[in-house]
Each structure stands twice: as C-alpha cells, then as structure tokens.
Amino acid sequence: MASTAAAVPFWRAAGMTYITYSNICASLVRGCLKEPYRSDAGAREKVHFAVSKWANGKPEKSSIRSDSHSE
C-alpha cells in the first residue's frame, strides 16, 4: 500500500494558503493593466479595518488601519 502523496503546488509547499496565492495573482494582474483600468482596479485593492486587542473582557485600544494591498 503506497501512501498517496498528492502533488502539492509549490506555493503550498512554501507555506502559502490558496487565498494568499490567489490574491497575489490578482494584484499582479491588476498591476499590468492599461490606464484608466489600472486606477479603477487599484481602488478595489484598498482594505480598511480597525484592529483592537482585548484584555480582561475590555478592548484596550483600537488602531485603524487602512492598507492598500502590500506584501
């Protein structure tokens, strides 16, 4: 009985998840577009979220982060 070792894609072997891989592919494609499509697509990548650490059931402080997709 040979153990079935599914051929893992190189990015998973390097510790990357599928979503990370897919997002990297998408942002690379967006970076190769002609204007004005490029600036339209750039708006799609912007992420805006607030992070707060909790301690003893209360939020300590919240930092608002507005990242554009960056590795």
Add this chain to the structure above:
Amino acid sequence: MYRQASRLLTRALSGGGRRSTAPSRPFSTDLPAAPSEDTAFVEAWRKVAPNIDPPKTPLAFMKPRPPTPSSIPSKLTVNFVLPYQSEISNKEVDMVIVPATTGQMGVLPGHVSTIAELKPGVLSVHEGNEVIKYFVSSGFAFVHANSVTDIVAVEAVPVDRIDPSLVQKGLADFTQKLNSATTDLEKAEAQIGVDVHSALNAALSG
C-alpha cells in the same frame, strides 16, 4: 493504519457497488428544486396576520436550478462572476475554454461534471463565430451535469486591457527576483510572479 486500508477499501467499493444504480448522495443538480414557499409558515402567518402578505424568503426570488436533461443539450449556459461584478450571466454559448491547472480545458454541452482549479490564463467564450477572451488571474470552474458552467475568478480582464510594456517589465523583475530569492516564501512569490507574467505574455501574443 495501512493494514486496515484494504478492508476499508473493499467495504467502500462493495457499498458503492450495491448502490451503483442510485448514488448514495445525489448531485445538487439531480435533487428536486427546493420549494420557494414554506406552506406551514405561510399558514401560520395567515392565522396571526391575515391582512398582511407573508414575507418572501430568498428562495422565492431565486430561479430554480435547471434539471439535468435526458438528452445532451445543444448549448452551454455560462455564468462568469467576479467578486465585484457579474461578467456573464446565463448566456447560451457553444463552448468555453478554461485555463485549468491541468491545461486548457474545453467545455462543450454535455461535458461531465467537473470542478477545475484555474491557473492564470486566457478564458475564451465561443458563441457561433465570435470569441470573447478574458485573462483570468485564478479561480474555479464548475461544470454541472445540466450543462451549466459556473466560473468564478478573482480578477478577469479582457485581453486588450493588458499593457505589454508592464508585462515585460514585470517578467524581467520577477525572473531576477527568482534568481536572487533565498527563503522558500520569497522563491514561491517570485515563482508566482514569473508564472503570472509569462501567462500574460502568452495571452498577449496568442
């Protein structure tokens, strides 16, 4: 662990063999469409509030899934969606060629049910004599038994929106990064860059 494997395998096979005429769990396209109205709920509503219309549930707004026809249909129904918009919705076409990780896969009406992971490449939709090509960054293609094909992608652009000079520059950049990469992660990222840009290149010239 492997001593039990042969026993488990034969048990699974014989179980499948006994029920080979009817699969133990039907595909979603073979199930009867869920009723759009819950009769018990509607009756209870009318007892309590007879003058108000009962609220519609999401199922009432959805079109029922087309059943699997007994003969192979002549056209393929394609749905191509991106996270921010729906590119193609319920379009009847002759063939689509999807860039699966296993190679360019042509989907014709009557194609066997498939789930294909897509690699960066060109998706072409053939309708009569016209071909519409999109460059897809990655995603999945689901072919159902009723000849409906759902393609989901994160980013897809018509091929004429790609800038060749940026592609060449990106390809050169990432080839160089691949040579100078040290950690596994860096190598993987550079390899992804090289793959995507060479696929873009091929899409521009092909």
